[in-house]
Amino acid sequence: MKVNKYITGLSMAAISFALASCNEFLDKYPDSRMDLKNPSEVSQLLVSAYPSAHPAYLTEMYSDNTDEQMHSTWSTFDRFQEQAYQWKDIQEVRNSETPYQLWEAHYTAVATANEAIAHIKSVSNPHDYDAQLGEALLCRAFAMFQLSTVFCQAYDKTTAQGNLGLPYPTEPEQVVGRLMERGTLEQLYANIEKDLLEGISLVGTKYARPKFHFTKQAAYAFATRFYLYAQQYDKAIKYADLVLGNQPGDILRNWAEWNQLGPSGNVQPNAFVQASNNANILLLPVPSEWGVISIPVLAGSKYAHGEMLSKNETLQAPGPWGNSGTELLYTVTYNNGVSKYALRKIPYVPRVIDVTAGIGIPYSEYAVFNTDETLLERAEAYALSGKYAEALKDINTELTAFSKKKVQLTLDKIKDFYNSQAYYTPTKPTPRKALNPLFAIEKTTQEPLLQCLLQLRRILTIHEGFRLQDVKRYGITMYRRQVDVQSKVNALTDSMKVGDPRLAIQLPQDVISAGITPNPRNK
Template sequence: MKKIKLSIFLLAAVGFMTACNDFLNKYPDNRMELRTPSDVSKLVASAYPDAYPAYLLEMYSDNTDEQVNETWSSLDRFQEQAYGWADITETGVPDVPQKLWNASYSAISTANAAIEFIEKQSNQDAYQGQLGEAKICRAYAMFQLANVFCRAYNPNTAEKELGLPYPYAVENDPRATYQRGTLAQLYSNIEKDLTEGMELISNNNYAQPKYHFTPAAAHAFAARFYLYARQYEKAIAHADAVLGTDATPMLRDWEQWRKLGANDQVQPNDYIKSSKNTNLLLFTGMSMWGYVSRPVGIGSKYAHGKLLSSSETLESKGPWGEGGTVLNYMVTSGSNVSKVALGKIPLKLDQYDPQAKTGVPYAQFSVFNADETLLVRAEAKALLGRYEEAVADINTLLKVFIRSEAKSTEATRTLTLKGIQSFYNALRYYTPSQPTVKKQLHTDFTIEATTQEPLLQCILHLRRLVTIHEGLRMQDVKRYGMTIYRRRVSVENRIIEVTDSMKTDDPRQAIQLPQDVITAGLQANPR
């Protein structure tokens, strides 16, 4: 068998671009001799980005307000820039866009190295699982970049929107240049890798399957991808492949999780356990979010506060009842901090000085899970006019999401289409000074007003609760053209002033590329 030696370099922490034209040529750090399928499996295990944009996107979304108190301050300039929708220039902390860019293209280069090796082997059948995983990893890294640095996909305008470079080979030419292409090309490339990879993967290759793209994780990825790509029948088909005929055994045991209490890391560590059926793909990456998202003093100036929680999210009222008392989560807060939160994101330190207890902060994330996939399916069905089926999916989630001890006078355990219509049609639309859970949807496609819109409002409301702190809300904002605002909120939870707004046509919806990438010659996002 032909032997190929790979010299691979890891960007430390956030890292720096070392040359103008090699910003896509990033590798994980070790020296490897690829000889066997097992060797390639070990390489492909490094084809998952060690960065995740939850902190960045939660700051960017409508899940954050500016909390005004003389003792509450921002964590750093990155947090200030992300909240203010500014072009982020910070590079020295874990959650910045440059880190995500570097980590994603590093993962893609690793996948490309594995694919190149496999394509040169005479016994390629022995490597089909590794080839499938590498292609799906490449697709996922590009999808994650697209969700951050590009506009929401619109089939009517995608040929005109900027995409991102999609490398298919390890780049060894320092003079190479890259073009962004279109968003339509980017989505087409992602779909090609995803569908080809799914034909090849299996569960048999993984010692720790929840940290790899198993068939279930790949189907969950495909369901979300096709929902965003507006191919709803395909989104439903892939969600069905994950959930089966009865999704209940796949869903999180929310009641068990809630009853763990909010002590230290107990709830967060349980949330991301690989033994949970709901967790389909888990990521670990450098991030401060496991600390900043919790109700502690650090980073309190920009936070998910009491006003948001009571009027729009965790403690808001839905057709199921008051969220803070009937739903299966424990809302945590503190008298001296601005944050209202759930214990979902664990913080770990890779300690290099045990005495000082300092080290590189890591967080873990449930990137794909059955609960979110169920809501993907419900949304796709609602968009296709399959309303009763969508309501059935909502009720499947509510079976585990509503507290067993909640009284019938407090909670509505089984929703009807008529009940959903009555609840959301009776609400006035959100304004920044009079917030509600119902935001106006500005889409290029028609949403039927009396039935379809209230059903979508219900699903988006539930998605916001189920995925809070996980960075997915911003994609819903972009996909449905919601206008979101920057507000200054007092300690008494009064709105002092509205300082900015982001409408559906705002170019800032696409976060700006890292500055050194722009300096290297890649076209910047318009401003």
């Protein structure tokens, strides 16, 4: 088995090639054959330690944000989209967001980080490289964390010792054919935490374009999400505090200003990921078709976030703040004759490689960490810690920025709303979905508060790939529905309940063939 291909990524020459980007920041790369001589050259190398792929397209298709839309003119975009929606083990490799490409891109980032770390360990003056070492460790931890959200089950303290993790390379591959074991999810999280904490202690602050690097703030935002998923809520709150400061409302997205831009073209998407926006903490430009698949154009309309979802569960559904579509600060985009209901958040920029041949690569950009998400992550950590007043305060801080009338909720109003909603069924959908996590939830106050947080985050992060993680962490049952143009469910074709092995997306077939243990499947 060629471990340097299947585990630790591509060669150093391929690293420079694979991460070419339409973004100016990523247009220049160090020579892959360079002999590293100083901290500046290591910093240049670390430009390639950020993954050249993002799982949003895959995880949105896989999640309950997508239905099968039944109309004669609505067709699938490609085999990858169909396999992802149908929860099949995906065989397609060409699309930039397939499991194969995600695996390659993230392990390439790990390989780059390991090259940098190995060089730093070899020099006589390693402390001169502290900032570079911190960034390399954070990049390695981030790449592995992202992979865990795709290829692993959700972390839970009661099952992490038994669930599969992922190979975690910590040094450049020297022996071709050495098989690395996956280990357990508990071991994977321990390795991520070790790199994360050491990286936080070392990472620097001086970057020409800080929104494309792990700054202290980005490292703290990463730690917030990691510890929330790791069920260490006090630590999630601690690091969120370091991101948000004493006045978090001052650094949230200006949703009113963004909404006024209008949904045509790339105007709103470009503004959403603008580096000068204080809400954006870490930006990741990657090859991606999701910027066009997610919006109301005909391409890929068979599997989409459609009217039934929008009006009953997400963008236009009722919430304790009122009607989401009229009370929250966004304009839902849709077109007659197209199935999709969307927000314009993901840029789509084709980069031309060969004008004559008409060859190009589509690119998007993602705000992988931002202050609004960090605030809601802290609110969830408070809610799960039984600190309901603090959770409510964070929700209201977000709603001050995200609602037209600066809505302020009370615990009673939240409880009254969700208690008045029947639990979701696939034919009678509501925003209130049954929660079946492996941990206990107090029913009177905690569950309605969590329902509020999950609904608000589902709306706020629509199209960004986060919903599947909430589904996995809270044991929410997903259904596959065939929905006609009158938003009537014609058929239920599948369901995925808590504990379903398909919640861990299958590894690429090439990786399995190379000897890596696949994710289990029911016979």
